[in-house]
Amino acid sequence: MIIPPKLTFLGFGEAGTALASGLIDAGIDDIVAYDILQNNFDNVIELEAKARDVKVHLASNYKNAVIGREIIISTVTCTEAVTVARAVSPHLRAGQIYLDVNSVSPETKAEIGSLVMRSGAFFIEASIMSPIYPKRQAAPMILSGPNAPDIIKRMAPYGMILEDMGPEFGKASATKMFRSIIFKGLEALLQECVVAADHYGVAEKVLDSITHSxxxxxxxxxxxxxMERTVTHGTRRAQEMEEVAKTLRALKIEPFMAEGAAKRIAWLADQKIKEALDGKTPKNYREILNALRLQ
Known part of the structure; x- marks a missing residue:
């Protein structure tokens, strides 16, 4: 009989919630989460309700979140990944596994790994290679690090699709970074195209022309x-493109596209489109363009 691992999620936003709910449905019944937003009264009620729905126990602090846990999974924002690793590292113990799935540069992953491994815990870097929904824990991930085979063996029975990229750190995060140049670059290109075209009333015509080609x-x-992804998660996605730019600079490659994409995505995120739509998620790009016109 396989005994399910005791899991902790650091960060309980979109990725943490999706992974936790999928793993619970797959048979893991002991999952703890801690999110720094619990310290904000405006957020704690929402987080507590989400945790109840998913059947996750919320810890009161980092220490209580990780003590006695087998696997700790970091699903925070890219700007907080190092800060969280630094805060939790004094409470980690030898033999624990720390899996970082945040979209950050290889250099940032290395800093996180250094903080984790000095405690004696094992560090594994991971990159999620598809949207987290609807697949949840079955969203494919690639892993780097000498202990990647251990977590693959441990988590495969619960529907996780994990690919070992080898023992060398950096490969999983680099793959995600360079993939983002295409995906988030295209996100920025389409946004800039249709926003500009709409000023002349030709957004649909432009897209129709591209479709013919x-x-x-x-x-x-x-x-x-x-554009919906930008409206909903644009701040995080822009920050991830800044991590891409950091990766390129480390290679002495000017991040022309990455920096431009980060600025373009951040611009739309700052327009507060959801507020203009009374908190509703836009159904299509036309709703977003119409909301921009009213500003």
Missing amino acids: YPEIGWDKLASYF
């Missing part, structure tokens, strides 16, 4: 998908 891609649906 590349009919295998549904450009209007793609524009709607990416």
Whole structure:
């Protein structure tokens, strides 16, 4: 009989909630989470309700979140990944596994790994390689680090799709960073295209023209998908592109595209489109453009 691991999630936003709910459905019944937003009264009620729905216990602090846990999974924002690792590292113990799935540069992952491993805990870097929903814990991940085979063996029975990229740190995070140049770069390109075209009332015509040239891609649906992602998660996605730029600079490659994409994505995120839509998620790019026109 396989005894399920005791898990902790550091950060309980979109990724943490999705992974935790999927793992609970797959048979892991002992999951703890801690999110720094619990210290904010405006957020704690929402987090407590989410935890009840998912059947996750909320710890009161970092120490209580990790003590006695087998696997700790960091699903915070890229700007907080190092801070959280530094805060939790004094409470880690030898033999624990710390899995960092945040979208950060290889250099940032190395800093996190150094903080974790000085405690005697094992560090594994991971990159999620698809949208977290609807697959949840089955969203494919790639892993780097000498202990990657251990967590693959431990978590495979619970539906996690984990690929070992080898013992060398940096490969998993680099793959995610360079992939983001394409995906988030396209997100920024489509946004800039349709926002500008809408000033002349030709956004639909432009996308229709592109579709005639590349009919295998549904450009209007793609524009709607990416712009909704920007509206909903744009601040985080822009920060992730800044991590891409950091990766490129470390290679002495000027991050022209990465920096531009980060600025473009951040711009739309700052427009507070959801507030203009009374908190509703926009159904398509046209709703976003209409909201921008009213500003």
